[in-house]
Amino acid sequence: MTVTPSSPARAAWWRQAVVYQVYPRSFADGNGDGVGDFAGILGRIGHLEALGVDAVWISPFYPSALVDGGYDVDDYTDIDPRIGTLEQFDLLVHGLHERGIRLIIDLVPNHSSNRHARFQAALAAGPGSPERDWYVFRDGRGEHGELPPADWRSLMGEPAWTRVPDGQWYLHLFTSEQPDFNWSNPAVRDFFTQVLRFWGDRGVDGFRVDVANGLTKRLDADLPNQEQLDDASAHAVGDHPLWDRDDVQSVYRQWRRVFDEYDPPLMAVAEAWVSADRRLRYTAPGSLDQAFGFDLLRAPWDASAFRRVIAESYDLADRSGAPPTWVLSSHDVVRHATRYGLVGAGDENDWLRSRGAQPIEDREVGLRRARAATLLALALPGSAYLYQGEELGLPEVMVPDDQRQDPVFWRKDGLEVGRDGCRVPLPWTTDGTSFGFGAGGAHLPQPSWFGEYAVDGQERDPASTLTLYRRALRLRRVLQVAESMRLLDLGNGVVGFERPGGWISVTNFDEAPVPLPRGEVVLASDAEAVRAGLLGPNATVWLTQNGVQAAAASRVVGGDPS
Template sequence: MSEHHSVEIPLSDADWWRQAAVYQIYPRSFADGTADGVGDLTGIISRIDYLRSLNVDAVWLSPFYPSALADGGYDVDDYRDVDPRIGTLEQFDELVDLLHGAGIRVIVDLVPNHSSDRHAWFQEALASPKGSNARERYIFRDGTGPDGSLPPADWESIFGGPAWTQVEDGQWYLHSFAREQPDFNWDHPEVREDFLHTLRFWSDRGVDGFRVDVAQGLAKELPEQLPTKAQLKEMPKDGTHPLWDRDDVHRIYAEWRRVFNEYDPPRMAVAEAWVDTPERRAKYATPDGLGQAFNFDLLEADFTAADFREVIDFSLEQVEKTGSTTTWVLSNHDQIRHATRYGLPPRNGSPDKHGADWVIAGGPEEQLDRELGIRRARAATMLELALPGSAYLYQGEELGLHEVADIPDEHRQDPAFWRTTPESRSFDGLGRDGCRVPIPWTRGGSSFGFGEDGAHLPQPGWFAEHAVEALDGVAGSTLELYREVLGLRRKLQGAEELRWDESLCGPDVLAFDRPGGWLSVTNFGEAPVPLPVGEVLASSMPLVGDEIPGATTVWLRRSVRSS
């Protein structure tokens, strides 16, 4: 018997997010409308027709708040304003209105684990004495050693280096990431209340939802005697860990849900929660919490039928238990682009080898099969878009962009590069700049049409062949494929149901039926496989007679659903 997955929940306007195609915009690298080398809201406004042509349901805007850019905008100075280099609140309102007019909803990034060290509250904390209310909004501790000159613990930050930084009066503050990103103390009522104010501020401006950064990190419970780094590493992340994925965090999100539900339709939220098990992840996706959580499992899967099936089965089993809907992600602003991952040797289960060595080596061409990587990326994207649940796409993937590996050190911006060694980096290779290079719009110009004054990260010459101008209207191009299948997806997507067709599945093939009598078939292998009987709706690569070539996905409509 075929394995069957189904979540029976009626769709309404309030449930738009359950099977949405969401396009992530990294504002500083999307389009520059003010000719200063940095992307901005004016640039996004100028590209709304392009976004409409993609047939996406929503855009997710990565941080656009005032920031020193110690971490690409994830160090926020003011949660209720726009960085002057990116625009104004009036331009933000215009952008939301225009996107809504184009039938596109708006999700904004929220960064609640930490602020910038330039945030007014942190500056007040530095100017206030030990034990003051201002300091209690963050996590300050006295040092150790005879004179307190040693940090409270030997912890390391995610970006490398110490997780504690000393201030002038001798105390130390915790920063899970860069030292410019002090962690909030979420036990403080003013912190909780201020973020409720922020949620209403953006919701009142028409924002439809929130992507919650480091959602697993807010709640912390630090004992008087802090554990060592080694002890911390051995502690289970089962809801009781001092720093990560504590059960307490869901009380915070229950408060948020009450705010979301004040609106009609309710605002949605999706958690970026890197947790140890799908069961832990499901806790962030409950109806009385954030409602949805990112599923990053496909980011760690090789391009094989076995890897993809394992991830899909397990993910759909989890959402059946929670009543939520899963998300599918192949690329984002933190990961090596999937066209590159799939063009490199397979990971074979090793979490540290998915392109990291290639990036560290500067991207030698002999290791990367660019054509194969794009073929596989197109096939994987079509499979992703055929699945029930929401799909999160990253700017530039619709152009078939590869990772930019050969960025000179002096141009790199990611703190994960500057504060670590290649061997100790938590993020692959040389950090995340390679997927954040401004995308190309034209074949030429100082920045391939990104803006009139160059780009804040250097763009390679091969961008010309991937520019929107080079692909627009070209039959078979990756851009036109995305437009085609995203448009089809809107028409075909029905109930959140999937049924494997075991008569077609095999060592190199995955095939599943969706409601409405349509079928998705992916050939992960090299040799062609027979094309099932039916009307071909779309194919990631041209078919060869009655066969599906290797690294290809095809969607078909068949009149009789097999049993």
């Protein structure tokens, strides 16, 4: 099978980029208060350069009460003072650009925080006012409006409607501190185009759009109940009251006009948890550029599952002209080094619903598979999104219940432990206070074994996961010559494909060694797995059949990995 994504008329840097996600509060702490900040990022910018990424995506850094990890935004055009200042942001933009690294920032347009000036104005102005029309307010049911407009539950497990003192109710699909904007109001749309220009003028290269499939809503006079809301068959495709509505594209068409005011145009990637077919709408001409493909992230460690996701992703790429995006970990999911090591028939939900009892995990197998999956994803055409710490092979951390911060844990009565385990501050040194994260402690507790994964220790180890990532990203630049690939038939338990120029990637999901195609090995996720023309289990190898590429690749692999 051969797949060749269509090329758009306008070439773009992001089509084959490797993007590194920084969760700022947990990346590096520059002032010793236990919270990561811009000073910390600036101090570790050499790590990003040495890694070899094309762009950095920074999760929310706006003023926030941190009810939901910074996704409750108080002010869209300022910086949380615990993280830094606008002047430091400008230094960060300059520092990254000076090193050839672009910057993508998180935009949170579905909701603000309840402390945002616009929401406070809406509360003060009262029912029927223009100020209140910025958000989704409704009268309640019952004789005195004492019942919510509907029995909906938020994604955080609590009621989705909250009553204000004058008797009306407001909608929040997340926590009650995150009221949803009313995107049918032109003033809201104009406000966000101003936000886009504010950051575009400061030099950002693009945006990651949070909850991109949730902005527009259809709220009829007679609202469905929760059971009807959850029944997919009760709603026409593209006309669900809350999610993935066709009319959300009118927002992105307006944004596209703003993006195209810049040279080069700003880019945007949608966080849209929708079916593969529906993702097409978010990357259509005039809309956003990319939409995260979470299918590989959700796939089990199984060759047929990976092969199916790859084939479907390239079918979509051919139809849309937008390259696939490959994601294995993020700030919202269990790290893939842990997911692939869970013992038995379980999946990440065994971890998320464990109520503090650590699931059975084979950490060695999990890391071996994670390294193999990473090499596979980096060999595929398209853009790859890496999450901070995965280059160290970090597993998920089981945070003690009394130190958890994620509202999912607290508002679902502990039924899910939440996302704190992938947000624990990074280890930079093998010992010392907070393992080099900062001069003080860390806002989430680091386990005693974290030093085993520290950057400084891995930099000295030619077999470390950090060394593997650095070499893989350098090789990717040498080997990648076109946006196409051809799937190879190498057996049921193997995923193999060839890129133009004779670059071949082979991953063995089986428990027995498998024969390798002809070619020179230039990189392996596990050097011990390559023996006498065979590839062992849980491993990926890159080969090249092009002598020139092989020579160039050998110089990269043989050089200083730092």
